[in-house]
Amino acid sequence: MQAFKLGADDFFVKPLDMEESLLQIGHHIERKRMFNSFSMFDELPGAYNRTYLKEIYSQQLSSYARSKESFCLALLDLDLFKGINDQYGHLMGDQVLQAFVEYMKREIRPTDHIFRYGGEEFILLLPKTNVKEAETVLNRLLESFSKKMFTHKKSSFYCSSSGGVVEVHNNEWLLNKALHQADEALYVAKELGRKKIVASSQSKLVKRRTLRMAIIDDDSIIRTMLKELLSKIDVGDRYEVKIEVFKDGIEFFESEWIHSSDQYFVILDGMMPKMDGLEVLQKLRQQKRHDQYTVIMLTSRNSE
Template structure:
């Protein structure tokens, strides 16, 4: 059913993350803020009700439509789903045409809601949609008055550790406290936006780069002294920032964001908890991203290597691509012994060590977070797909597949590479 729904949904042009894991589903809900969340009542190690109960407080803050489905059409089951926050209930076997239409309506309502809302639901910061409008206003102001302004990208340091150690609800409180702190400390004319996850944008009108650095360093020095408490534990949080001065009406928002993001990357690479101006961003060497193709078919290896070599990863990474005919050759290679980030395209069926064994070994690695994995499987390998999802594959594709579709999935996962 998981495979079938993923296939049907993707035919609509939707990007679909399919998982049989409660933990992975909850993590995806928090990190991806999906346009729709579909969960079955009956699962292997838990129930859909368990997941809804866990997310109940969260869904009141984030408007994410939730659809439950089940073979059980009893009134009590449906009522329980709606009481826990479900927006719709599908009875299996599904009428796929009707199901797609109903999910499509939920997604349209979510996107319409986002377009009208200026504020991020969780933190109260402005959202990305409003960022475009304010940036355009600043460009117009510069055109008239010639006063430069600055754009900064701020990223909370090691935020994943807070979620892992204290839970996502504590992580939410940290995000809310950060925005509340920023609103209190910045000028009334400044604007704070939530850009995504733990990343925020700060727009500083009538501010040059030196003034912006001074302001941001002051904000950082004060924020790191703020104490957070969880039960009997206390901890601190910091942020890193990249800032750029805009003094050209021809600069689109994308260019300013790119420049600030490059500076932020340097701040994180050089130890975090610091502010870097974009003018310094050319002084530090690029980070290495290693892409591995593990497949026993030499034609497939050559084709995938050519595809990966054409993907634009921006100026942040130096990409190194290697191919391996099986898992044993991969693990025996010295190429994998580094602190770099890895992106792995892994064939499910191989001699000596198959893809599932490779994936299991990767996930047991003490630095398993270094690896993003796409599993390639045959259409008839339902059990292998289920096992791959249980072992933590980030995505899977069934053969034969279109190269453009694989490229789209690679690009999507690339956004999650830190």
């Protein structure tokens, strides 16, 4: 009774009957595996979840340390999936996710693993595979899936996917590093027109985009502080960041710096002389290029 109160699942009385003990231990192990599968499974699409990804990735690193056989991690994303949800509804979107996972599980090897990373993004771990082999396999799988027709009422549509893949050949590579490189390659695949696989090494060949950050504030201390903070933010290899400060909205709109096709991130003070922050925001919205701007407005009132 004391053992059970302390949390024990079972106990054995000596001398042991080995046959009986092995059966009891086997049942406990099977139950543990069942509980693990429930806690590490994403029920909707039928793929493993991110929690289990960490465990399997760690196992792959340990396997590499022993065998020195590299493995690949691929980040896969269903193209224009938001449009499917918007046009056909989220229930249809769920069916597409389930169909994708079911298709991948049928086609991949028993030793491969598929995980739902989030939304319409999935991770595929391919043990004992180099990047060229992974590219060949993934291109074949994604090309075949893109030919599957989905029907909704009287409409029909297809769903393609893109992917970035990285070869892991160093047992000191953390999961975050592999995911970052695969994500960079996926971004390039999207930029190149989607419906393709790009290896991490290829992603370095694509020119980085420019992200322009503007700080519009009449307080010089705030401008200096925010510029210093923004300059320290790591945005990865996708963007080259350019930061400029402006004392008010008039100076901002008169600057040649804003006449570009780049994306803009604007930190805008709500209260300024000459042109109030709301006036700046309104003028930005009236421009034809308004979708290039992402704005955060500082709106403190009464020293809050």
